[in-house]
Amino acid sequence: MRPLGAVLTLTGISRYKNNKLMQISCDDIALALVGAETPIFAALNFNLKGPGFHALFGPSGVGKTTLARLLIGQMRPDSGGIRIDGCPRRLYAYNLERLPGWSSVGRHLEKITPASQRPRCAELAAAFGIEPVLGQRFARLSLGQKNRVNLIRYLVQDFELLIMDESLANVDERTRGRIITTIKTLFPDRFFLYISHNAIEVARFCRQVLVLRGAHREPQALTVPGLDGNGEAAPPPAMEKALLTIMNAI
């Protein structure tokens, strides 16, 4: 169900319920993990304006998951401030999650889906290609099927911000494209932050790509524009430009 207050206007920036701006700002975030010799973040600054499908991109170990955990409040920075406006309900899905083993996938989805979201759940199951496995146990599914099922159960919850931490890992490229397009079509007023290692994918589908570069770089994060496509083939020059911008930002 789309929130009544959601309006898309004002120079591409959306205003959400109660005319609140949807955005994530980090101001001079510093964080050193226990036992680590170097800090993971030294002076991390960025500002992402929602809604839409955005990406968090960067090499392995640069702090993408840590940043996601900071954003949902599972961790606290040593210093600096995080401000998230217009997103009171924040969810974080990651690709290693499992469903309880005592019921089938379909039964589980039925239990955790609010009544108002049941049609949406069925729609997503069909779009994500998991209808044939709804009667099976989670443990019997392939890794790609597991990730798709896990993503669906988050999408049927009430949320404004959903961080998808490699939620489409092990899913083939064509299906991934279809899933992202479906999400963008069905949830245009929500804020998605998609963590991925696939530069082509984030360049093609995401509106903004937040590139994390590591604590030793200045600045630590750069926000570059993506093509924000909806499944259609991107013109090669535009794709090349977006890809180069992302790769040069690393």
Add this chain to the structure above:
Amino acid sequence: MLARRIYQFLIVYAVGLALLLGLKYLAGLSDYVIPGPPLIWQTFHEVYGRYTADTLNTFSVAVFGQVISIGLATGIGILGRQATWFGNFVKVAAYNVQAYPIVALAPIIFILLGDGFITRLVIAAMICYFPLLLVVLGVMGEPVTEIEHFYRITGRMRWQLEVKIRAFENLHKLTTVVAGSATLAMAGTIVAEFIAANAGIGYSIRIALYQSDLGKILIALFLIGICLSVYQALLEWAGAQVHRRWETIDGGAA
């Protein structure tokens, strides 16, 4: 499962008996110290009826004690699973108390409660309670993050669901420790009977010891072993059934 348990016990028993008889013939010991096979057979015929009744008496106390200890360990384990000061207090208390040998406390229990049924029950329950508690605390105190995360972040987590997830994920461990604790419950009851009770196979073993009748002790050990093998096989079968049922039933709290 049952046949395997019984033949495993029979092999162990036969090896032990063979070693004893080997020692007897090698050292030329008299039948008074280690009775020969004919005397053991004769003793078996004389006492097996009474000893079987005694073993079943002990077994019933052990089962009752084990049920109590499972209930206690589950309750304390659920309370102690939380990462709060109370949960930590329960865990620390449990770890410290279990370090103290219950058998050493048995005389106090006998002095306070006498030598009847309750005393045997309490000692049996206490002896198998602590290993159970440590496993239940370990299982319940260990979050299954990759399953629990969804329920926490969506605000759906309740303590019943948390316990169910952790129990389901560690079902094999839990059923194994329950089956294993049967031996401890039986041992606890026998120890209690051996120390001061007036019934059960432990009491009969004490009498046999006073009579220096190794034949009777061997018969008692045989009956205890058979009884335990059957009980453990039954518990393992029940555990397998629970596991199969949880895996095939399509339902549950979430």
